Amino acid sequence: MSRQPVYVVGIVTGGLFGVLTYGLNLATGMQRTGWRSAAVAVIGAVVFGVLFALFAARQRRAAGGVSKAQAVTDAIKAGRAPADAPAEEWRPLLERRRRQARLVRWLGPLVFGVFSALAVYLIVTDPTRLVLDVVFLVVFLGIAIWYPIGARRQLAGIDRVERNLGEAPAADGSAFTEPDGSSSSARRAGER
Numbered sequence: 001m002s003r004q005p006v007y008v009v010g011i012v013t014g015g016l017f018g019v020l021t022y023g024l025n026l027a028t029g030m031q032r033t034g035w036r037s038a039a040v041a042v043i044g045a046v047v048f049g050v051l052f053a054l055f056a057a058r059q060r061r062a063a064g065g066v067s068k069a070q071a072v073t074d075a076i077k078a079g080r081a082p083a084d085a086p087a088e089e090w091r092p093l094l095e096r097r098r099r100q101a102r103l104v105r106w107l108g109p110l111v112f113g114v115f116s117a118l119a120v121y122l123i124v125t126d127p128t129r130l131v132l133d134v135v136f137l138v139v140f141l142g143i144a145i146w147y148p149i150g151a152r153r154q155l156a157g158i159d160r161v162e163r164n165l166g167e168a169p170a171a172d173g174s175a176f177t178e179p180d181g182s183s184s185s186a187r188r189a190g191e192r
Contacts, residue, residue: 002073003066014049018042028129064093072097072161079160087165094158094165101154108147115140137178 001009008134022041075081081090119137123130162185 004071006053006060008051009056013052014045017048017052018045018109021045037169044140062096064089068093075159076154079157079164081161081165085165090165092160094162096156098155101151103160105148105151105155108151108184112140112144112147116144161179 001012004012018041021044022037023034025037025041059067060066063072068089071082071085075085075095076097116137119133119140122133123137126133
């Protein structure tokens with residue numbers, strides 16, 4: 001989705017939101033099938049889709065555009081910057097990602113920990129929807145546990161990219177230099 005046009009992102013997220021809310025309302029018995037509940041789901045889907053598309057457009061502009069944002073993401077995952085990456089353009093983008101990861105590291109577990117506590121409360125007070133509430137509990141706990149792990153990995157990747165940023169290509173012509181100073185092609189040759 002990160003490379004799709006913003007309107008596609010809005011349509012897909014809005015559609016998923018509408019289907020999910022309508023399905024959850026049916027599964028929990030809060031609404032019956034009918035044109036009113038379908039209309040509410042469609043209106044909610046449109047509003048959510050438009051708002052999410054506006055949010056995605058703002059995020060993309062702040063990240064330097066789709067291609068640059070994807071290049072930064074790929075570099076963070078790989079742990080190395082492309083040899084032709086201009087340090088003066090990449091450092092602010094990496095710092096922005098660092099701020100986001102630091103925020104998510106503590107805010108994600110807090111928010112989804114509260115959601116997990118709510119799921120436990122619902123399990124205890126209203127056992128009629130036990131299976132659905134247990135599913136919510138497992139999902140929310142999983143997300144709360146994953147956020148700090150993912151943020152730690154992203155911060156480590158950002159640190160590796162920053163150390164590598166602006167370095168000249170290795171002597172053998174490979175695009176990346178490993179943190180130990182060896183080239184990526186020399187490392188691959190040693191693995192064979």
